[in-house]
Amino acid sequence: MLLEASCGNLERCFRLLDAALECNLLLDGASFGILAGACRRQQVHQAPLLERFVRCYRRSPAMAGLAQAPAPHFEDLPPVQAGHSYAKELMLLQHVRTSASRNASAVCRAMEQFGREKLPSSSKWLKIAGGPKAELLSSAVASSPKGLALELGTYCGFSALHLSCHRKVVTVEADLGHALIAEKVIAFAGMSQEVEVIVGHTEDTLPWLMQHLAAKEPGEPLIGFVFMDQRGSRYQSDLEILKCSKLLMDQAVIVADNVLKPGAPKFLWALSNDPAFRTEVIELEEYAMENVRDWMTISTYCQPAGPDRAFECTLLPKQIQTLEWRAEMMRNRSHRPQHGGSGVDHRHFRPKRQGDQVIHIRNTPQLYNLVL
Numbered sequence: 001m002l003l004e005a006s007c008g009n010l011e012r013c014f015r016l017l018d019a020a021l022e023c024n025l026l027l028d029g030a031s032f033g034i035l036a037g038a039c040r041r042q043q044v045h046q047a048p049l050l051e052r053f054v055r056c057y058r059r060s061p062a063m064a065g066l067a068q069a070p071a072p073h074f075e076d077l078p079p080v081q082a083g084h085s086y087a088k089e090l091m092l093l094q095h096v097r098t099s100a101s102r103n104a105s106a107v108c109r110a111m112e113q114f115g116r117e118k119l120p121s122s123s124k125w126l127k128i129a130g131g132p133k134a135e136l137l138s139s140a141v142a143s144s145p146k147g148l149a150l151e152l153g154t155y156c157g158f159s160a161l162h163l164s165c166h167r168k169v170v171t172v173e174a175d176l177g178h179a180l181i182a183e184k185v186i187a188f189a190g191m192s193q194e195v196e197v198i199v200g201h202t203e204d205t206l207p208w209l210m211q212h213l214a215a216k217e218p219g220e221p222l223i224g225f226v227f228m229d230q231r232g233s234r235y236q237s238d239l240e241i242l243k244c245s246k247l248l249m250d251q252a253v254i255v256a257d258n259v260l261k262p263g264a265p266k267f268l269w270a271l272s273n274d275p276a277f278r279t280e281v282i283e284l285e286e287y288a289m290e291n292v293r294d295w296m297t298i299s300t301y302c303q304p305a306g307p308d309r310a311f312e313c314t315l316l317p318k319q320i321q322t323l324e325w326r327a328e329m330m331r332n333r334s335h336r337p338q339h340g341g342s343g344v345d346h347r348h349f350r351p352k353r354q355g356d357q358v359i360h361i362r363n364t365p366q367l368y369n370l371v372l
């Protein structure tokens, strides 16, 4: 079905989706997100898809209610119960609604507070770029050329809202459930005009989005800032799409999260070998986790005088390919909690002090051990 969506055969997709729902299969939000992206690209109305999403998630009445509520309304959602799909994210939404005033800063503060104080254990960690990461985002976006801010990986809209205090934001989210929650959070903060949430997987959506933006102002680079916070295994390919689009402004700033744990080895390797980027690796404390360190990159794009050289994956050393594979295995395990699995405790993501796999990032004095 997802393959069909990528190939654009939506009619067949919907038939397969209906057959899956007949068999009571619970499709995840990312599968719905891929279909939502295909609908948007083909200018097909999303209502029939949302109707099926509601059917699929009927056992989570708050999520079903949210999907049915017209854009900014979500005041009367049924109560959220632990164990329901998207329970944590829906509780976050309820917390915002009941504790924040309707502006971006207040909503961001409420979201950070929810992650720090209301979630009982590290296994329920809220994966937002809060605390020191939000501060880093603020200073990075302030130093970037005045253009559009593009975010990859919206989740519940925290960082998009945070960035919207500085720039107009377009943010891409693969999971339809997350995107629906983010839209409500952003609408509650009164920032729907400043933040556009695009549903879809970056692999299919980013090339389309670049064309869509380019059509607005042909020949004009218009992206001044990028925040990469999707799956690390996509960072390098998505950056390549951005580069090829010619929409990155000269001196555009690209920030990427979690580059060393579980890590984005291919991305780091590409950055360190591409003269178009100057990169700094920043070590900082993870949001809402005392004494847990994390690493982000800040890269500046220097528009080359001639044609941009595409990064060639064939040149990727075997060692980096192995690291990439191991990082992906780690990510697969960590993503399972949303789907009923045990996941990976954050302690497993800690960097090894004496790791044997080392990447040297050019322009930084440090050598970084990848976390595996």
Ligand SMILES: C[S@@+](CC[C@H](N)C(=O)[O-])C[C@H]1O[C@@H](n2cnc3c(N)ncnc32)[C@H](O)[C@@H]1O
Pocket (backbone or CB within 6 Å): 127, 128, 129, 130, 152, 153, 154, 155, 156, 157, 158, 159, 160, 172, 173, 174, 175, 178, 200, 201, 202, 203, 229, 230, 231, 234
């Ligand atoms: C760490 S969360 C983003 C947090 C958010 N940036 C914040 O700080 O508030 C990562 C999000 O990226 C989404 N995601 C993962 N892979 C993606 C992809 N290839 N395209 C778009 N979204 C993706 C996930 O569904 C998840 O919601």
